[in-house]
Amino acid sequence: MDRLLVTGGAGFIGSNFVHHLVEHTDVAVTVLDKLTYAASEASLAELPRDRVELVVGDVVDADLVERLVGEHDAVVHYAAESHNDNSLADPSPFIQTNLVGTFTLLEAVRRAGTRLHHVSTDEVYGDLELDDPERFTESTPYNPSSPYSASKAGSDHLVRAWVRSFGVQATISNCSNNYGPWQHVEKFIPRQITNIIDGGRPKLYGAGLNVRDWIHADDHSSAVWTILNHGRIGETYLIGADGERNNLEVVQMILTHFGRPADDFDHVTDRAGHDLRYAIDSSKLRDELGWHPRFGDFATGLARTIEWYEKHAEWWQPHKRATEASYAARGQ
Numbered sequence: 001m002d003r004l005l006v007t008g009g010a011g012f013i014g015s016n017f018v019h020h021l022v023e024h025t026d027v028a029v030t031v032l033d034k035l036t037y038a039a040s041e042a043s044l045a046e047l048p049r050d051r052v053e054l055v056v057g058d059v060v061d062a063d064l065v066e067r068l069v070g071e072h073d074a075v076v077h078y079a080a081e082s083h084n085d086n087s088l089a090d091p092s093p094f095i096q097t098n099l100v101g102t103f104t105l106l107e108a109v110r111r112a113g114t115r116l117h118h119v120s121t122d123e124v125y126g127d128l129e130l131d132d133p134e135r136f137t138e139s140t141p142y143n144p145s146s147p148y149s150a151s152k153a154g155s156d157h158l159v160r161a162w163v164r165s166f167g168v169q170a171t172i173s174n175c176s177n178n179y180g181p182w183q184h185v186e187k188f189i190p191r192q193i194t195n196i197i198d199g200g201r202p203k204l205y206g207a208g209l210n211v212r213d214w215i216h217a218d219d220h221s222s223a224v225w226t227i228l229n230h231g232r233i234g235e236t237y238l239i240g241a242d243g244e245r246n247n248l249e250v251v252q253m254i255l256t257h258f259g260r261p262a263d264d265f266d267h268v269t270d271r272a273g274h275d276l277r278y279a280i281d282s283s284k285l286r287d288e289l290g291w292h293p294r295f296g297d298f299a300t301g302l303a304r305t306i307e308w309y310e311k312h313a314e315w316w317q318p319h320k321r322a323t324e325a326s327y328a329a330r331g332q
Contacts (some may be wrong), residue, residue: 001027001073001074001115001228001229002027002028002073003027003028003029003030003071003072003073004021004027004028004029004030004072004073004074004075004076005029005030005032005068005069005071005072005074005075005076006018006021006029006030006031006032006075006076006078007032007033007059007075007076007077007078007079007101007105008032008033008039008059008077008078008079008080009029009031009032009033009044009054009078010031010033010035010039010040010041010043010044010054011033011038011039011040011043011078011079012038012043012178012180012182012183012184012187012217013078013119013178013217013220013221014031014033014078014079015039015040015043015044015182016178016180016181016182016217016218016220016221017076017078017217017220017221017224017225018031018044018047018052019047019218019221020218020221020222020225021221021225022047022048022051022052024222024225025225028050028051028052028053029051029052029053030052030053030054030055030068030071030072031044031052031053031054031055032055032057032059032064032065032068032079033054033055033056033057033079034056034057034058034059034079034097035056036081037184037319038082038083038184038186040182040315041054042315043181043182055068058101059077059079059097059101059102059104059105060096060097060100060101060104061104062104062107062108065104065105065108066107066108066111066112068108069105069108069109069112069114070108070112070114072114073114073115074114074115074116074117074228075105075109075114075115075116075117076116076117076119076224076228077102077105077116077117077118077119078119079097079101080097080098080101080119080152080155081093081094081097081098081148081151082121082148083148083186083187084123084146084148084149084271085186085271085330086148087146087147087148087151088146088147088272088273091147091151094147094148094151095147095151098148098151098152098154098155099151099154099155099158102118102155102158102159103158106158106159106162106168106170109168109169109170110162110166110168113169114169115169115170115228116159116168116169116170116171117170117171117172117173117224117227117228117231118155118156118159118170118171118172118173119173119175119224120152120155120156120172120173120174120175121149121152121174121175122136122174122175122176122177122213122238122240122278122280123144123145123146123148123149123152123275123278124142124143124144124149124152124153124156124174125140125141125142125143125144125174125278126142126143126144126145126149126275127145127275127276127277127278128276128277128278128279129276129277130209130211130276130277132277134279135213135240135279135280135281136174136238136278136279136280136281137238137281137283137284138235138236138237138238138284142156145273145275146273156172156174156236159172160172160234163233163234164234169233170233170234171227171228171231171232171233171234171235171236171237172235172236172237173223173224173227173236173237173238173239173285174236174237174238174239174280175215175220175223175238175239175240175280176212176213176214176215176239176240176241176243176278176279176280177212177213177214177215177278178214178215178216178217178220179214179215179216179217179301179302179305180216180217180218180301180305180308181217181305181308181312182217182315183217184316184319184323185316185319185320185323186319186323186326186327188212188247188250189214189250189254189302189305190305190309190316191203191323191327192250192251192254192265193254193305193306193309194309194316194317194320195324196254196255196258196260197309197310197313198317198320201264201265201266202251202254202255202264202265202266203265203266203268203327203332204247204248204251204265204266204267204268205247205268205269205270205271205274205332206267206269206270206274207248207267208246208247208248208251208267209246209247209248209276210246210247210274210275210276210277211244211245211246211247211276211277211278211279212244212245212246212247212250212277212278213240213241213242213243213244213278213279213280214241214243214244214245214250214298214301214302215239215240215241215243215293215295216241216293216294216295216301216305218294218295219239219241219293219294219295220239222291222293222294223237223239223285223291223293224239226285226289226290226291227285227289230289231289232288237282237284237285237288237289238280238281238282238284238285239280239282239285240279240280240281240282241282241293241295241296241298242282242293242296243298244277244279245298250302251265253299253302254302254306257302257303257306258306268327268331268332269330269331269332271332
């Protein structure tokens with residue numbers, strides 16, 4: 001595998017994957033990215049130009065996608081609209097990118113016979129009760145609860161159908177919530193970090209009891225690379241790092257890092273349809289493919305993430321005011 005096409009590779013999770021490839025492999029990478037507000041050309045700027053090429057374009061552009069797919073040995077498909085609140089305000093971009101974009105890509109890899117890995121989310125499974133001892137597995141029924149998660153569920157079904165109907169060489173992964181460098185300040189962890197750096201207070205939805213299973217973006221990257229190289233065609237693998245924390249705990253960990261009191265935050269209006277708990281059982285990935293997370297300790301990964309945002313204020317500050325104004329308009 002010498003040349004890899006990464007859709008959405010200038011976004012948060014995709015750019016971390018590209019960084020991981022440059023650091024740990026010899027492959028040449030082409031990034032296809034629309035450069036929406038959630039993507040950043042700066043996230044790739046430090047990478048060597050002889051290893052990473054950025055093509056600005058839309059994954060629904062069939063001619064462009066077909067040409068790029070034909071020039072590469074494999075495709076990793078990160079491109080997606082992914083913010084739940086935005087999907088509630090206007091679902092249409094989620095249908096276009098997540099469903100039509102995935103269809104466009106599947107048709108291109110079908111014609112070219114190119115290997116595909118499709119990156120998805122644990123949100124397709126809905127949520128679990130806070131006291132439920134179970135976790136999501138590859139056999140958990142889909143039960144999406146937002147336009148975002150429904151569009152990702154639909155894209156997963158498209159991939160499975162193209163594998164079965166047309167013999168497309170594809171795998172799927174569903175990952176838990178990511179954190180790490182280059183994540184937009186609208187997202188939960190960077191929003192709290194940057195609020196404090198800016199002299200403000202963290203904002204907590206409702207009582208803060210909603211649980212997420214956090215994984216560092218670099219661990220997600222290593223898992224995707226493992227699946228791309230060793231995963232069985234047609235299989236789905238869940239990616240998680242046993243990082244379950246409720247939102248209140250995360251906010252208090254961030255406050256503690258900055259030496260602030262544990263109650264130095266504001267309660268804000270809860271998100272509509274806010275899922276209670278996500279939890280990933282990644283046994284299949286670990287047992288079959290031998291993958292294990294490097295950041296098994298959430299506190300360590302969180303501290304490194306905070307340090308990154310402290311050092312890269314020039315990247316996130318231009319977006320901060322507009323983001324907070326949008327949240328304020330919703331009482332959040």
